[in-house]
Amino acid sequence: MPRITYLEDNGKSHTIEVSNGLSVMEGAVQNDIPGIDADCGGGMACATCHVYVKEEWFDKLPKKEDGEEDMLDMAFEPNKFSRLSCQLLVSDEIDGLTVSIPSKQG
């Protein structure tokens, strides 16, 4: 199973096995990783599952679809490595992905 690392803002790191096909957001929510709220449940409608993708991973991920960048305008402190974790699907290709969680979601 692919392993995803979630880095909390306070430095705490969680490496978790997440099944293929789940989103990075679902992997966090199902494993009680703090800091990923996902208020809308994965509908790309709320920007509360915002994460920063580690630079070396950013270009390896599928590009943002229409709408994700618009939602990121509303995220808390977005930067150029920002993604919505509900839009990142787990697959063998992203085994080892590390995402950092912002200090808050809004």
Add this chain to the structure above:
Amino acid sequence: MIKTDTLIIGAGPVGLFCVHQLGIIGLKCEVVDNLDKIGGQCIELYPDKPIYDIPAVPECTGEELTNNLIEQIKVFKTNFHLNERVEEIKKVEKKWLIKTNKGTEFEASSIIIAAGVGSFEPRKFPTKEIEKYEGQQILYSIKDKKIFKDKTVTIFGGGDSALDWAIELSNTSKVILVHRRDEFRGMQASIDKVNQLKDEGKIEVHTKYQLGSVSGNEKVESINIKHDDESIKKIKTDYVLGFFGLIMQLGPITEWGLNLDKKTVPVNTENFETNKEGIFAIGDICTYPGKLKLILSGFHEGALAARGCFKYAKPDEKYRFEFTTSSKTVKNRLGVKE
């Protein structure tokens, strides 16, 4: 003081259908919602997005679903108290006394919380030192645009609210528009207008910038905005407006003595009552083993919670189950002419 049988908190699809379920069993209700319109997340977050899992409705948008639900409950002539948030609840003998942030007071025998993920509040600037200016020179909504006359106003955001206010205020104020990327996401006509005003020198636009820091004493005097490349620009400004959309927050609900599991309220699945007698929770805000956050589950939860409210509203009567297809009483309540 408004007296009713049940107060519903939240005018999303689940709250709306619950009005119907209360109505057909003969209970009256009032609905409070912090948004300025009926429909909850369906209308605020995805009015144009199609939904495919409403039973017997192959496809409809959030807005269509809301309009159909409003149509379905029209006969009950329910009062909606919009732009209001329930702040305090208190039990006095067998009734709940409820007060909103606007001072509206209700007396009800039961409360149904259908508040989704909480009430919608404006998203704020992440910058820490701004709190003392919030509500003064740093604002997230405009109540009286006259205060900006002949002042410098810096607007942050890239959506319709930011663009519309930049255009509007450029008539009477010096407007500086700041956005985190080059593309704006508002209506094309607004984007074109902003670009035209920029070319005419009537609006100053800075893209790929975000708020860095705020300086001032009693009032805001200047702000620093930070570029993606970390460079900083200082702007003298009288007002700072942020339009970053809305975020949902549980708010006062956490202070009512309800059991909480993360941001949800545990309920029993017999009638969706919480740990507090006479307070029910339905829709996304409630949790129980197997809970699915689906509109269709919320409809079921509302049907059972409505029946749960009956004994509090009419303690001396026995609730009798009836079908809308056959019960004359129910048809009367629905205004069906035979």
